[in-house]
Amino acid sequence: MKRDEAGVAPDPVDARLGARLAELRAEHGWSLGELAERSGISRSTLSRAERAEISPTAALLNRLCAVYGRTMSQLLSEVEAEPAPVVRAADQQVWEDPASGFVRRSVSPPHGGLRGELVEGRLTAGADIAYDRPPVPGLEQHIWVREGALVVTAQDTDHRLAAGDCLRLRVWGPTRFSCPGPEDARYVLAVVRP
Known part of the structure; x- marks a missing residue:
């Protein structure tokens, strides 16, 4: 190795x-x-x-x-093994970006041919992630906050979300996700490719 x-x-x-x-x-x-x-x-x-x-x-x-x-x-x-129709919680891929305090869990069973997927995101209090462009222009996102607070900025508009709030948007340009605290934010992100 x-x-x-x-x-x-x-x-x-x-x-x-x-x-x-x-x-x-x-x-x-x-x-x-x-x-x-x-x-x-x-x-x-x-x-x-x-x-x-x-x-x-x-x-x-x-x-x-x-x-x-x-x-x-x-x-x-694409870096995982052959996709299965069910992914048990213990087998869901977790990826962490220690630099930004972002933890991402792929909840949906991976499948390149499907348009929708579910992701669980966690941001530590004070974390701030800026994306300069969407991975796919026109990507539809539904962001459902489960715990804490999250500020999502898209098209120069700040959307302040508390536990239970859900934001739906199409992403065409830069976005920013930040967790104002005092506690970490945990949210579910439903992504639908155009």
């Missing part, structure tokens, strides 16, 4: 994700430089992510998903 400079083996999910990112770039016939221009991510960061030397952040994955026309759930499901 490949190890980093400190002799530590990369996280298995990061290794599969890096390999899939490299495959996607090859499928499109792009060099690292071309992908860097399309995504706005440096060549060195792209190279390190493909080699699983770094764990990609939510913002970085969002930019790559936008370039490849995939949702984050689609991309993450």
Whole structure:
């Protein structure tokens, strides 16, 4: 197994994700430089992510998903085994972005051919994640807050959501998710591709 400079083996999910990112770039016939221009991510960061030397952040994955026309759930499901119709709670893929305090659980059984999916998100108090573009323009999102408070900014409008509130929107441009606290926010995100 490949190890980093400190002799530590990369996280298995990061290794599969890096390999899939490299495959996607090859499928499109792009060099690292071309992908860097399309995504706005440096060549060195792209190279390190493909080699699983770094764990990609939510913002970085969002930019790559936008370039490849995939949702984050689609991309993450592509690094999993053959999709099943049922995914038990213990087997649902959890991905964490320690830099932003974001934890993402893929609730729906992964399947690339379906348009809808459910995701559970958790943001730590004070966390703030900005996405510069949607992974797929016109993506429909339903955001249902289960615990805490969440502020979702889309089209220059702040939507302040409390436990039980649900926001529906189509995403065409930048969005921001922030948790004002004092407690963490837990929410369900239903995503429907156009």
